[in-house]
Amino acid sequence: MAQGSARRASGGGRGSPAGDAGLAGRDERRRRDSGQRGTPGRRGGGRPDESRGSHDTSDSQPFRPARAAKPRRPALPEERPRLARDAWRDLKGSAPSGSLDDVAKAFGAATDALADGDLERAAALLEWAKGVAPRSAAVREALGIVHYQAGDYAAASSELLTYRRLSARQDQNHLLADTARAAGRAEKADEYVEAMVAARVEPERIAEGLLVLAGARADRGDVDGALRALQRADLDPVQVQPWHPRLWWFAAELNERRGDFDAARDYLEAILAIADDEEVERRLRSLEGR
Secondary structure (H helix, E strand, O other): OOOOOOOOOOOOOOOOOOOOEOOOOOOOOOOOOOOOEOOOOEOOOOOOOOOOOOOOOOOOOOOOOOOOOOOOOOOOOOOOOOEOHHHHHHHHHHOOHHHHHHHHHHHHHHHHHHHOOOHHHHHHHHHHHHHHOOOOHHHHHHHHHHHHHHOOHHHHHHHHHHHHHHHOOOOOHHHHHHHHHHOOOHHHHHHHHHHHHHOOOOHHHHHHHHHHHHHHHHHOOOHHHHHHHHHOOOOOOOOOOOOHHHHHHHHHHHHHHOOOHHHHHHHHHHHHOOOOOHHHHHHHHHOOOO
């Protein structure tokens, strides 16, 4: 497995943010080490998640990007970055010709800031770019991911819904499902996930959506329904993919909650068959004799 841990996930290149997020979420699923499930990208960039299994009830206050009506032009790099073709096409079609280079610089710099975990700078750059090119799907998607990672789920939902409308794509629905879940709208979470399944979005993002769906059902005490949601992502694959350990981790927890300790052990052992993981080993030891 490319990432070598149940907590880790692969990501997409700049110019096509992944919103895992990414990967991207809340607590039944452990936070990914990269913490970038939606990094917008340049060619060759890395990627983010995440939708976690249950909602964070921490008292800590994460940074929440300010959304000024007319943000000031931020400091921009001197050279225009090399963007992915689809991102460049989107910016070229939505930014005024006289501002195109600056919007591209802001987008590229925001990509770097998001990759570095500097949400405040990424938000400032993208808010300015949004003011100049409000119909840019790439900018609205990236800004939605920044708000999502900052824990401002209402703002994330607004931006990602705009992205979906502008792009006619369903590939950030896993994040929309998680924002709906955070707002207590489980039926909308179901709707978003089913739409991305119907649209045949890439399998990793569908797996993320199904994790959110399973978490929402588990929140309501429907453990069997949560397991059925996970099983739709194929818990017994012929070829293991980078997202399967996250599915197995949550499946182990759900089976433990329903008293099926043998199944819980099987899923934890499946993770360890791919890579060593101290947290998984500790959890497996806790099931001894049960």
